[in-house]
Amino acid sequence: MVIVERLINELSKLPGIGRKSAMRLAFHLLNQSLDDLTDLSKAIIEVPMNIKECDICHNFMDKKDNVCSICSDNKRNKEKVVVISTVQDLMAIEEVGHYRGQYHVLHGLISPLKGIGIDDIRLDSLVERVKGESEIKEIIFALTPNTDGETTSIYLKNSIQKVNNNIKITQIAKGVPIGSEIEYVDKMTLMKAIENRT
Amino acid sequence: MFLKNIKINNFRNIQNEDINFSKNINIIYGDNGNGKTNLLESIYYTTSLKPIKKKHKLIHLINENSKASIIKSTFENNDYKEIIKIAITPEKKALIYNQNNNTNIQSYLHKFKSVLFTPDDLMIIKGEPQKRRDFFNKAIFHLNQYYYSNLIEYNKILKTRNKILKDIAEGDKRQLAILEIINEQFTDISLKIYQNRINYLINYIPILINTVNQLSKKDFLPYLIYKTDFNYKNRDDFLSKLKSKQKREILYKRTLTGPHFDDYKIITNDKEIKFFGSQGEIRLFTLAMKIAHIIYVKETTNNYPILLLDDISSELDSNRKEFLFNFLKTIDSQIFITTTAINHIPKLENMDFLEIKNGKTNWK
Ligand SMILES: Nc1ncnc2c1ncn2[C@@H]1O[C@H](COP(=O)(O)OP(=O)(O)OP(=O)(O)O)[C@@H](O)[C@H]1O
Ligand SMILES: [Mg+2]
Ligand SMILES: [Zn+2]
Numbered sequence: 001m002v003i004v005e006r007l008i009n010e011l012s013k014l015p016g017i018g019r020k021s022a023m024r025l026a027f028h029l030l031n032q033s034l035d036d037l038t039d040l041s042k043a044i045i046e047v048p049m050n051i052k053e054c055d056i057c058h059n060f061m062d063k064k065d066n067v068c069s070i071c072s073d074n075k076r077n078k079e080k081v082v083v084i085s086t087v088q089d090l091m092a093i094e095e096v097g098h099y100r101g102q103y104h105v106l107h108g109l110i111s112p113l114k115g116i117g118i119d120d121i122r123l124d125s126l127v128e129r130v131k132g133e134s135e136i137k138e139i140i141f142a143l144t145p146n147t148d149g150e151t152t153s154i155y156l157k158n159s160i161q162k163v164n165n166n167i168k169i170t171q172i173a174k175g176v177p178i179g180s181e182i183e184y185v186d187k188m189t190l191m192k193a194i195e196n197r198t
Numbered sequence: 199m200f201l202k203n204i205k206i207n208n209f210r211n212i213q214n215e216d217i218n219f220s221k222n223i224n225i226i227y228g229d230n231g232n233g234k235t236n237l238l239e240s241i242y243y244t245t246s247l248k249p250i251k252k253k254h255k256l257i258h259l260i261n262e263n264s265k266a267s268i269i270k271s272t273f274e275n276n277d278y279k280e281i282i283k284i285a286i287t288p289e290k291k292a293l294i295y296n297q298n299n300n301t302n303i304q305s306y307l308h309k310f311k312s313v314l315f316t317p318d319d320l321m322i323i324k325g326e327p328q329k330r331r332d333f334f335n336k337a338i339f340h341l342n343q344y345y346y347s348n349l350i351e352y353n354k355i356l357k358t359r360n361k362i363l364k365d366i367a368e369g370d371k372r373q374l375a376i377l378e379i380i381n382e383q384f385t386d387i388s389l390k391i392y393q394n395r396i397n398y399l400i401n402y403i404p405i406l407i408n409t410v411n412q413l414s415k416k417d418f419l420p421y422l423i424y425k426t427d428f429n430y431k432n433r434d435d436f437l438s439k440l441k442s443k444q445k446r447e448i449l450y451k452r453t454l455t456g457p458h459f460d461d462y463k464i465i466t467n468d469k470e471i472k473f474f475g476s477q478g479e480i481r482l483f484t485l486a487m488k489i490a491h492i493i494y495v496k497e498t499t500n501n502y503p504i505l506l507l508d509d510i511s512s513e514l515d516s517n518r519k520e521f522l523f524n525f526l527k528t529i530d531s532q533i534f535i536t537t538t539a540i541n542h543i544p545k546l547e548n549m550d551f552l553e554i555k556n557g558k559t560n561w562k
Binding site: 110112113117118119147150151154155158 | 351354355357358361362365370372373375376379380382383
């Protein structure tokens with residue numbers, strides 16, 4: 001049973017999975033055919049082997065491509081960039097389908113208490129993107145509206161304005177309830193929030 | 199709203215009691231160690247979800263021969279009833295309010311309020327500024343539910359700021375840009391807290407002065423000074439003062455100023471009572487501070503706190519006691535008073551007497 005115990009331990013490390021759910025999952029897996037299990041483990045192991053961050057926007061992408069599918073899509077508006085903290089946030093906005101501009105994924109927020117500083121997230125590359133003769137005309141912050149989100153957007157705003165004074169910087173404001181994580185906000189609200197930015 | 203009934207199971211030395219209370223003055227009497235404070239604590243716990251003594255753990259609340267404790271209380275508000283059940287096990291406590299076990303604690307605590315007076319409360323005047331801030335923080339929360347969220351946010355920003363000062367002290371100069379941003383957030387939340395405190399004090403101080411004078415035959419001439427480092431009226435002033443301390447703060451690796459250093463100075467007859475007041479005078483003044491708060495809450499909302507007075511009669515002379523009880527009669531709040539002997543207490547109408555012996559109660 002040591003081996004089953006190990007599986008349960010690994011599963012319970014996943015977000016949202018407590019020990020009870022981990023046990024249920026483990027015993028479910030025990031009843032699957034070897035072929036199914038091989039497919040599943042392949043699918044899992046292939047994620048880190050085949051995926052990297054896009055050099056431009058830091059979205060996840062296929063290792064064999066040059067840039068991600070959003071950055072390489074010429075039909076999309078190149079003047080607007082929505083800044084979000086996670087790829088999940090990006091996917092939530094994409095699912096609505098309404099927004100047709102660019103993104104920049106920070107992979108976190110400045111959070112001094114958690115020891116996350118300026119160098120730990122993708123801030124500098126956004127500042128690089130807007131330097132000089134950039135196509136970008138507008139940056140839209142869609143960060144979680146708590147103090148860390150606020151700190152991050154003010155820091156970015158200051159850094160961007162130092163290198164490019166012609167960029168419009170806006171913030172999604174209305175419609176996103178305070179303290180809610182962007183990912184969980186319902187899609188209509190999110191669409192309205194992007195339309196009504198201040 | 200008043201506490202109409204309480205059913206106590208295995209709370210401290212009270213094993214199984216079902217008590218109906220009067221909406222006026224309830225006197226709980228009995229010899230030392232029979233459970234007067236415990237009974238008061240069951241009410242206090244219902245209205246604050248905390249034991250009277252900060253250091254006591256859940257296990258201390260449960261009767262030593264039992265595994266869990268249950269307090270079920272019924273509050274009555276005009277015609278409708280509010281039913282609260284609190285279950286305590288050594289690991290956790292559960293609140294079930296009108297059959298709902300998913301109650302927002304902050305709004306619950308804002309609704310069911312009590313003000314407790316115990317002999318230890320002398321420390322509000324004699325002790326460190328933290329004791330006074332605790333008293334006023336709770337008082338302000340009674341009137342403004344959002345004050346509590348402001349304090350939580352303040353503490354988070356304060357912690358963040360201290361961490362950044364430490365990072366900078368340890369050589370991480372890039373954090374200086376973040377400190378600038380946090381300073382703005384720190385200023386805004388400090389101003390909010392200051393505003394909440396001032397709004398409270400403006401109305402509270404006149405009531406306090408009146409209450410002190412009602413309770414003492416001497417004309418006391420009390421007043422209260424709110425002590426703070428800042429001129430909060432001007433945001434720019436606040437920010438520049440904050441910045442002027444930055445070098446020292448980096449040296450000390452923590453924030454050296456802000457609402458968490460505020461104090462309340464209590465003066466009677468031009469002297470700070472902390473240093474000049476007698477034991478009895480200080481006790482009377484602390485009591486006045488609490489009663490004045492109840493009067494203020496009652497004047498502002500129609501949902502006033504229950505007053506819980508533990509052992510008040512022991513140190514007051516008979517004149518003071520007379521004043522106190524005559525005054526209590528007029529404030530029209532539900533009151534619980536414990537005492538070791540009934541003859542320590544002036545008889546009034548609207549007073550009911552509950553005897554407690556070995557954790558068992560009897561109306562007399
Ligand atoms: N968890 C517990 N289980 C059983 N008994 C307890 C528990 N906690 C406290 N007690 C007992 O309860 C008794 C009564 O305490 P309480 O403080 O209520 O007395 P009191 O009537 O207020 O006395 P005093 O007049 O001295 O203030 C104490 O003797 C104490 O040992
Ligand atoms: Mg006692
Ligand atoms: Zn990309």
